Amino acid sequence: MTELARSRGIGLHTADEVRAAEEPLLAATAPGALMQRAAAGLATVCLRLLGDTYGRRVALLVGTGNNGGDALFAGARLAARGARVSAVLLDAERVHGPALAALRRAGGRVLPAGAAGVEATVTRADLVLDGMLGIGGSGGLRPPAARLAGLAANGAGITVAVDVPSGVDASTGAVEGAAFPAMHTVTFGAVKLGLVVGEGRSLAGQVHLVDIGLELPAATVRQLADPDVAARLEPPSAGDDKYSQGVVGIVAGSSAYPGAGVLCTGAALRTRPGLVRYAGTAADGVRAAWPEAIVTDGRPGDAGRVQAWVVGPGMGTDDAARSVLAEVLATDLPVLVDADALTMLAEQPELVRNRTAGTLLTPHDGEFGRFGAGRGGVGADRVAAARRLAADLGCTVLLKGDATVVADADGTAFVNGTGTPWLATAGTGDVLSGIAGALLATGLPAVEAGAAAAHLHGRAGQLAARRGPLLAGDLVRRLPEAVGRVHGPGPAGLGDSGP
Numbered sequence: 001m002t003e004l005a006r007s008r009g010i011g012l013h014t015a016d017e018v019r020a021a022e023e024p025l026l027a028a029t030a031p032g033a034l035m036q037r038a039a040a041g042l043a044t045v046c047l048r049l050l051g052d053t054y055g056r057r058v059a060l061l062v063g064t065g066n067n068g069g070d071a072l073f074a075g076a077r078l079a080a081r082g083a084r085v086s087a088v089l090l091d092a093e094r095v096h097g098p099a100l101a102a103l104r105r106a107g108g109r110v111l112p113a114g115a116a117g118v119e120a121t122v123t124r125a126d127l128v129l130d131g132m133l134g135i136g137g138s139g140g141l142r143p144p145a146a147r148l149a150g151l152a153a154n155g156a157g158i159t160v161a162v163d164v165p166s167g168v169d170a171s172t173g174a175v176e177g178a179a180f181p182a183m184h185t186v187t188f189g190a191v192k193l194g195l196v197v198g199e200g201r202s203l204a205g206q207v208h209l210v211d212i213g214l215e216l217p218a219a220t221v222r223q224l225a226d227p228d229v230a231a232r233l234e235p236p237s238a239g240d241d242k243y244s245q246g247v248v249g250i251v252a253g254s255s256a257y258p259g260a261g262v263l264c265t266g267a268a269l270r271t272r273p274g275l276v277r278y279a280g281t282a283a284d285g286v287r288a289a290w291p292e293a294i295v296t297d298g299r300p301g302d303a304g305r306v307q308a309w310v311v312g313p314g315m316g317t318d319d320a321a322r323s324v325l326a327e328v329l330a331t332d333l334p335v336l337v338d339a340d341a342l343t344m345l346a347e348q349p350e351l352v353r354n355r356t357a358g359t360l361l362t363p364h365d366g367e368f369g370r371f372g373a374g375r376g377g378v379g380a381d382r383v384a385a386a387r388r389l390a391a392d393l394g395c396t397v398l399l400k401g402d403a404t405v406v407a408d409a410d411g412t413a414f415v416n417g418t419g420t421p422w423l424a425t426a427g428t429g430d431v432l433s434g435i436a437g438a439l440l441a442t443g444l445p446a447v448e449a450g451a452a453a454a455h456l457h458g459r460a461g462q463l464a465a466r467r468g469p470l471l472a473g474d475l476v477r478r479l480p481e482a483v484g485r486v487h488g489p490g491p492a493g494l495g496d497s498g499p
């Protein structure tokens with residue numbers, strides 16, 4: 001197996017996939033065995049978070065399904081270790097019977113959601129365990145559940161979600177109304193896609209995966225961690241020369257606004273310094289900033305041989321820009337299309353429909369909405385949105401966001417884990433394009449180049465933000481460190497494990 005095939009990243013799964021995988025396992029194991037595995041893993045994480053358990057107050061928010069059962073069985077384990085555990089039942093008539101009995105046997109207290117002492121119980125708890133809704137939840141939280149989520153948010157305790165924060169769609173990360181704000185989510189059998197994308201990402205906090213023996217199908221959506229990105233970013237070998245590491249050509253910026261050209265070219269150089277070419281009207285600015293680049297103020301065809309193109313950031317949308325875009329897309333080379341080039345492409349999508357080489361589109365939500373398949377906006381299911389546009393155009397779409405999504409026309413997708421809110425700054429998109437273009441030129445498939453670039457970009461953002469507010473230029477300066485970081489010995493966890 002190649003290094004790349006081994007480094008496939010962490011699989012992300014939908015609620016339906018998890019339910020389908022549970023069925024045969026439930027049939028093959030003793031009744032209740034899976035729930036005990038889940039509860040044991042859950043209790044272990046809670047014990048670790050609590051530190052000293054004896055006498056600590058734990059509130060369980062208990063819904064009507066198996067998610068509530070997990071919380072109750074875990075609560076019984078914590079009570080057996082000396083914690084003072086109270087279970088708040090959303091519906092006392094519909095609750096997992098054996099789990100409730102186990103909590104009672106262990107000395108736990110039980111009260112209905114409407115009881116007078118609920119507010120104090122939840123807000124003063126050292127740890128609040130959210131077992132209201134798991135993968136069986138749908139739609140927004142109903143009022144009693146929404147109220148409990150609000151109390152937990154205002155309380156002082158550590159908030160821990162069981163499997164998925166209640167109110168978050170486990171498959172999409174969408175939230176309708178209120179949701180439980182978890183500092184930690186203990187999830188069973190597989191990392192649910194909704195924990196790492198959309199609103200679910202920030203509501204899930206740190207994700208802990210408990211193995212309960214599920215055998216899942218190969219994931220169609222994955223998240224790269226540092227070692228996976230390192231495998232896609234081979235250092236040059238002894239036989240390499242400046243041409244053999246992948247040469248990217250950049251068309252970005254303009255004479256009036258050279259910044260995008262400078263940032264994009266710099267990012268490409270700092271990612272893959274072998275050789276970067278630039279062609280466009282920001283030539284003077286790029287030459288002054290990056291003497292290492294080979295620069296022409298002519299057309300792309302005058303730039304010399306490249307293995308991939310980046311076209312778009314700050315290039316304008318006039319007739320000259322349109323003809324440059326058409327020239328680049330008429331090549332049989334991989335092309336990254338960003339910013340102004342996306343605006344032009346949305347009016348002429350036929351320019352990419354029949355391309356045979358990889359085409360990577362990198363829209364933000366506004367640019368996404370300009371395409372036919374993007375009308376109506378991105379919506380709450382960001383992975384589905386990226387897949388829709390990719391399938392419509394027969395290309396690869398990198399949809400920027402808090403958790404950037406990269407999707408291929410065949411449905412293969414990645415969700416990035418390293419994004420930081422600091423990246424919402426002018427010029428950071430130009431940097432991302434430079435990184436992804438440099439990786440495209442190494443021969444990586446567009447979806448992989450996009451995913452690895454988003455990861456590196458986020459890492460550079462995390463590193464730069466440690467010193468305070470970041471500018472796009474700081475990202476370029478931090479790129480060598482980000483590359484070093486992914487090659488380092490860090491643990492192979494979810495991609496957001498920090499700088």
Ligand SMILES: NC(=O)C1=CN([C@@H]2O[C@H](COP(=O)(O)OP(=O)(O)OC[C@H]3O[C@@H](n4cnc5c(N)ncnc54)[C@H](O)[C@@H]3O)[C@@H](O)[C@H]2O)[C@@H](O)CC1
Nearest residue numbers: 034035038064065066067133134135136137138140142163
């Ligand atoms: N199937 C299994 O063997 C295992 C399941 N596990 C747990 O079971 C969970 C799934 O259990 P369930 O399928 O029982 O489903 P849930 O426990 O997620 O919730 C289902 C219940 O919630 C109610 N509900 C749905 N939407 C609601 C809303 N918006 N507001 C209020 N109530 C709502 C439904 O009426 C139903 O009674 C998993 O997330 C996991 O925590 C784990 O114990 C591992 C093993």
Ligand SMILES: [K+]
Nearest residue numbers: 130133162164
């Ligand atoms: K939950």
